[in-house]
Every structure is written in structure tokens, then in C-alpha cells.
Amino acid sequence: MEIKKAAVIGAGVMGSGIAAHIANAGIPVTLLDIVPEGAKDRYAIAKGALARMAKADPAPFMSRAAQKLVTPGNVEDHLETLGDCDWIVEAVIENPKIKHELYARLETITKPDAVVSSNTSTIPLSILTEGRSQAFKSSFMVTHFFNPPRYMRLLEVVAGPDTDAAKLAAIRSFADIRLGKGVVDAKDTPGFIANRIGTYWIQAGLNEAFDLGLSVEEADAIASRPMGVPKTGIFGLMDLVGIDLMPHIAKSLLATLPEKDAYRDIFRVEPFIERMIADGYIGRKGKGGFYRLNREGGGRVKESVNLKTGEWATSEKIKVEAAEAGRQGLRAVVDHDSKPGQYAWRMLSQTLSYAASLVPEIADSIVDVDEAMKLGYAWKYGPFELIDQLGVDYFADRLMAEGRPVPDLLERARGRSFYRVEAGALQYLGVDGTYADVVRPDGVLLLADIKRRSDPLLKNGSAALWDIGNGVTCFEFTAKMNTLDDQVMSLLAQALDLTGRSYKAMVVYNEGTNFSVGANLGLAMFAANIALWAQVEATVKGGQDTYKALKYAPFPVVSAPSGMALGGGCEILLHSDAVQAHAETYCGLVEVGVGVIPAWGGSKEMLLRAFANKRRPGGPMPPVAQVFETIGLAKVAKSAQQAKDLLYLRPDDGVTMNRDRLLADAKARALAMVEAGYQPPAPPEEIRLPGPSARTGFNLAVKDLAAQGKATPHDIVVSDALAEVLSGGAHDITEPLGEDDLLTLERQAFMDLIKTSGTLDRIEHMLETGKPLRN
Secondary structure, three states: OOOOOOOOOOHHHHHHHHHHHHHHHOOEEEEEOHHHHHOOOOOOHHHHHHHHHHOOOOOOOOHHHHHHEEEEEOOOOHHHHHHHHOEEEEEEOOOOOHHHHHHHOOOOOOOOEEEEEEOOOOOOOHHHHOOHHHHHOOEHHHHHHEOOOOOOOOEEEEOOOOOHHHHHHHHHHHHHHHHOOEEEOOOOOOOHHHHHHHHHHHHHHHHHHHHHHHOOHHHHHHHOOHHHOOOOHHHHHHHOOOOHHHHHHHHHHHEEEEEEEOHHHOOOOOOOHEEEEEEEOOEOOOOOEEEEEEEEEOOOEEEEEEOOOOEEEEOOOOOOOHHHHHOOOHHHHOOOOOOOHHHHHHHHHHHHHHHHHHHOEEEEOOOHHHHHHHHHHHOOHHHHHHHHHOOHHHHHHHHHOOOOOOHHHHHHOOOOOOEEEEOEEEEEOOEEEEEEEEOOOOOOHHHHHHHHHHHOEEEEOOOEEEEEOOOOOEEEEOOOOOOHHHHHHHHHHHHHHHHHOOEEEEEEEEOOOOOOOEEHHHHHHHHHHOOHHHHHHHHHHHHHHHHHHHHHHHOOOOEEEOEEEOOHHHHHHHOOOOOEOOEEEEEOOOHHHHHOOOOOHHHHHHHHHHHHHOOOOOOOOHHHHHHHHHHHOOOOOOOOOHHHHHOOOOOOEEEEEEEHHHHHHHHHHHHHHHHHOOOOOOOOEEEEEOOOHHHHHHHHHHHHHOOOOOOHHHHHHHHHHHHHHHHHOOOOOOOOOOOOHOOOOOOOOHHHHOOOHHHHHHHHHHHHHHOOOOO
């Protein structure tokens, strides 16, 4: 079975988001909803959803081409048109009666090999299929997406006893490879996996914060990074998803949960929260929630609500000692003798104990549970990985000492851990008390697994080189946020030499949150402050030489970015023979934000690409103007597809939807290039740049923007340096320039800028605040 055409019924936030993401995979989608009462436009709801998504940020669509693949309609006029769809996703209101009526209609029109699935978050499949035929049941399953569907990787799949195995496998494969989902098999239980545990966690976090009298800032400081949870914490998360949504989820869960489920013991409705909802404080989509932005007087002051008095005050970033103790490990947080420390233990112990009590009821293995929480709630560690951090015996003993029940699975794990590494293989503890290997799906290759069973070929404090098999090496950035420095360049030069002598190809890849955020600004600032200008220039020249050596290496180099690839991280993509990018790659040359220009060959490569673009207008000015705008405005592509539009990626560069498949895809691309008889690229033809007159034109345009308040004084300085490089400096159109000429212009402009007070102020401000200075 192949998915060639799909439909989504229900154009709410989730339904429309699912439709957009299926379109991101290149599949035509029909999006249907009801006809609003008295509406002149019978497509109004679906059309309105598409219009909102076109303007939304973060964007549900990865490209304009994907937007064009979604066709709006309504269930009264267009349901019959779904007869040729391969997959129909139901995402209507969580009401079994309404769903049953829709399924009855669908059963009469769907083709025999089509799949119908529900995006329900709480209703068991057994209830959804009541009254349906055997044929319908064989084609039905639950496919539970998480919001927003493009960005949250989890897809919980629930099959019934009658679900056709081939159809289930087809949906799992499509969701994995084409939609980029981490597919987790959940059992047909209320809330499935992630929401069953996540809802309990949120309730426990709310209860304990109110009981201990914590501020929202104190609670969120604990229930976030110290536990490997997103920085929103509990209260920030509720603001994000909608405070008014929680009572609906709770009601649905309570209607279907087992009578003795622990969630029933902790569930309560805080009168304070009821008043917030009644007053319209339902989160970011309302007047605010536990946090709000006060825009009085034209400002934007973040405020938080006092959980005791209901009064608002400026929200300050506070230092919580228990959170700071997290640097020594999770146990230091829960052992901390303070209210925040008590909060950490109470919330975490309840949640982890609850999770341990639910296996194998909700999933066959602890791996499924951990994956669901990491992919669906963006936890860095799953519940059982967190128990391992605390120590199984420590956790069980402390529960027992407090007179609380110890789940059977936790009791069986005493004296051991839930995960271990045996002979280089990651293993997990099964419900039968024996260990089994964590098995990756076919086509998945993780550097983390390679690192468990081997030592690096080369390594220093900022990078490493690994043998990933079949004659391919993998170059990995390892510094904080994968920043780049002279150690990276030094090891990359060694890696190029070793790969050239003993291997076939190289992949540049890592499994950090971001591929690379660019150069290490702290080192640059230190060198500038003590006027080590020769060292700064040597670092720039070293980066230029190393990236050029990479470009002309006698073997293929394939870069495989995911997350942010900024500044120098983007420049290495520009110098690679090919790029196999994760769909969620956000790349750009953003150096102007810190007062410099791309100088590791980025400006040069963008010019060469713009001139080589067959679709560009004639003459030397259009490509130069395009690059000036892209770099001068620090444009960042918000998807791999957009990166192609901005020339950061080539038209034939590959895109991988599933992050876990990226390394395998990049390796396969590199080996295919070897097998095709790879030869290094020939040096590009010299280009003719328009010269000083173009620089004058660009400067006039920027000064115009400054007069309108859209550019700052130092923007003018930085833009002038960029204009000088891109226009060819003192050279005019009669003097052709080669790569080395352009690199010299880049380096000179960088060195001129780094010595200005305006640039040093920008770098210092970025290091202190993480935000660009508008000076």
C-alpha cells in the first residue's frame, strides 16, 4: 500500500496542522470541516484554517509549494470525493457520537485498501469502532499526533485486534520516513502513553506548587532544565497549550480511566485556576495565563501572577539554589533542603512512580514509554532514564521510607538499572526481568550507538572523528552549542588528511540540538579585548584554508545538518560537495548581527552560487544584490526547503524528514558519490563584480533605510564593509576575480570590523543576553 492522496476531516488547530504536514511530505490533501450555520461561503472553516496557517509563526508549512497541495472543502458537499484517498485522518471534536456518525458515512465511500484513522487523544479505539463492520475495523487505527504536528515528532499508533497488519505497517512506514515521526506503538488504553503520563505530571506539578506556596517562577525553574524538561516548566507549558484545555482532557480521562488509577487520587480543580479561566486568562491565546505581557505605555513587560493573591508583578529571572544544584546531578536537586527541593521530589517521585506502575498496561516496554515522553513532551530523558539517574535502589528505598507503594517493575529492577551497555550495545530491562537490546528500525544509524562501541579516530576539546563503517568517517562538533574555534579547524584539517589516506568519504554530522551556531564569540571577544589581532586574523585565515581544503578534498564530503546551522555552521554546508539536511534545518549567514561579515568563505560561496544560478537575471548586479540582501538582512531559512530558495542549499541537495535517519541517508549519499566515480570540483570561473559604483548604490539604499528608522548607525558601517566585499572592493567589472581574491576581501573586511567599538559592543551584548544589539 502506498499513500498517494490523503484527507483530513476537521480543520481545527490539530486537523489543519496534520493536513499541512502531510502536504510537507509532498502528498495532496483534502481538508474538510462542517458548513457554518448561515455561512455564505460553505468552505469558510477550512479556508480560514489555511489562511491562518499561511501567516502562522512557527509555520505549519515548510514551503509555499506545500500550501498549494491542500484543497479546502466541507463534509456536506465533498465527503464523497474522498473515495480515492489512501489515508483519511479524522480530527473532529472528542465526542464518540459525532465520530460514529462520521465513520458510518465514510464506510460507504472509502475504497477497500484505504486506511481511516482517528487523531483522538483520549478515546479508546474499542469505543470508536463500536457498531462498525469487520471491513471497517480492519482498516481502522488511531494515529495520535502531537501539537504542532510539524514540529512534535511523536506519533502514537494504536491498532485494534482486527486492524490489518499490512495497512498498519504502511502507515507506520509513511509516518516514519515521509512525515519524520518517531512512531511508538501504544496500547488501547485511556490517554495512550504520553498524555496519560504527561497529564499526571502536570497535575502533580500544579498541586505541589500550590501546596508548598511556590511562585510560578520557582516552580518553573525546577520543573524544567534541571529535570531535562523544556524551559517552559509546568506553568509556562499550561500557558502554551491553553489553561482551559486541561479540564477537558481531565474530564475525558476520568471518564475512561480504571477505577483505582492513581490519577483519580491526585486530580483536583484549583478554585484559583477556575477564576483565571472565567476571567479569560487561559494562556497565550487569551489575555495571558500564569504569565502575561503588559503592553501598557507601549512596552512589553513580562509579568507573572501571584498564586496566593492573584496580583500581577514583573516576572524576574530568579536564582533557585535547588535548580543550581542540578549541575551535580538530579539527585542533588531532589535532596536539596528547601521548598523547591521538596517540590522537585514530590512532583518527580509521583510521576516516575506512576509511569513505572503503567508498564506493561500502556506499552510493551520502557523504551516505548521513554520515547513517547521525549518525542511528545520534549523531555530530554524519559521516566525510566530519570529513575536511572536517581538510582533504582535510592528511588525505591525513599518511596518505601515514606510509606508509599513501590511499583512491581521498580521492585524487580532493584540492584540493577533500567538501561545498561553490554558489549557496546544499549540494552533495556524488560517486564520479565531480563535485558534485551534496544533495536533500531531499518535505515536508522545513530552516532550515539557507534560511540558506545568504539573509540574516536581523532579527538580534541571541540571536535571528534569517528569511523561509521563502509569506509566513511564522521566529523562531529562537540563544543557547547557546537560552536566553532581553532581547535575545530585544526582537527578538521587532520580529519581531511586521515580520511584522504585511509577512507572513502566523510560526513559532517552530530546529534546535538543544533548542528552549529557558528564561531565561538567568547574567544573572539577575548582576543579582541587584548588586541591579539594577529591571532584573530590567523583564526579567520585558518578557517578559510580549512573550508577550502574540504571543498577540494579528493573524496566526497557530505554535511548533514539539523536544527540551527548559523554563521560558520552554514559556511561548512556551502563548502560541502553535497548536503543531506534534516527537514527542520534552520540555516543562515547571520554574522551582521554581531557586527561582522561571513569570512570563512561564506560571502564568496554565496556570490559564486548566485552567479551560477541559471535562473538569475543577466548582468553582474542582480546576483550581487541578491547576496547583499540575504547576508545584509541575516536571512535564516526556516526549513531545508526554504534554504534551497535562499541558495544555502543546492536544488539537488537531499532532505530527510526523520532526524534518526539523517546519518544513514548522508552516509548512503556519500557512498553513492564514491561509486559514481567522484572527482573534486574544478575551481570556479573567475567572476566580474560591478565595483565601487555598486558599493555606492548599496550604501545609499542602507542610508535610506536608516532615515526611515529601519537601520542603525552601525548597520551602515557593517553594510558598507559587506558591500565592499560583494562589489569587488577597488576592482571593477573589467578585472575578473578568483576565489582567493574574494577570500582576501572577506578577511580584510572582517578585520576592519572587529576593531570597531560598535562590533565589539554587539559581540559583548550577544554573549550576555543571547540577543542582537541594535546600535
